[in-house]
Amino acid sequence: MRVHDAIIDITQVDLNHVIADIDAIRRCNPQRFEMEQLTAIVHVDLDRHVCVGYKDVTRDEFWTRGHMPGMPLMPGVIMLECAAQLCSYFTQKYDLLGADMVGFGGLDSVRFRDPVIPGDRLVLACRLLKVRRGRIIFSRFAGWVGQALVVEGELKGIPIPVDALRPSEDAPTSSAPR
Template structure:
């Protein structure tokens, strides 16, 4: 994957929620500490892209212990947030009610930090879609800066 952002974010109103948390919850089963997706900003099946977000607060379960005094969002949670976005896309496109879990991750690079107060913009571009597997190029962006990228492989569980 390259360092180029998958979509021109200036073409989006990053504060305009297309699909809110209640609709996300109707598709994504994660709750409590594992709920890592707050909403969807863009859903474009024709371009095979979905953009969502996670507002990072001081109330996140990891803030107290993941670098006390200097909390940093763990990379695995950034990937989990992106995976939940991928799952939303997969379930809406396929209408499959089964659980889409991690089948693998590849080419992951962390390029910046995510801290309380940030809005983590999540981008997923579908590159392969089958009945039991989906592959996405994913990225996370904070304040216009790429903070992570990687390929997520989802497998029906």
């Protein structure tokens, strides 16, 4: 990412100043158990629509045994999930989309620059570029380990129709695959 394109100067963010811990994140994001991919939120700038958080990557992550045996590397798709959860947290915390839940709408210009391994702290920043309330959010994101940029890209978030996805009591149960 070119310097003038930077979302934020990550060296100026106090990573020890937690403004939302896992319990606060859970109030905004629905993911639980293995799919919780944020540890804390450490910076919010409402004027610039910027949010910074991190994921402490541990040896106990669900993917460490199989990706890759003897050399665990955080899968790129999990890095993207971390970024999506950061964008979702910011969007939901401040009710920017007007939705019960935010889901992936698309990814563009994604680049993986360096590996992330157990013991790393993946620091993520997102900036909402455009919000069409009730329809879509457009954002940029970046992730660092230390000072090294490890992932960056653009993400779209869309409202998820939670009520429409819940099975009704009258709906027949089916064991057939979708």
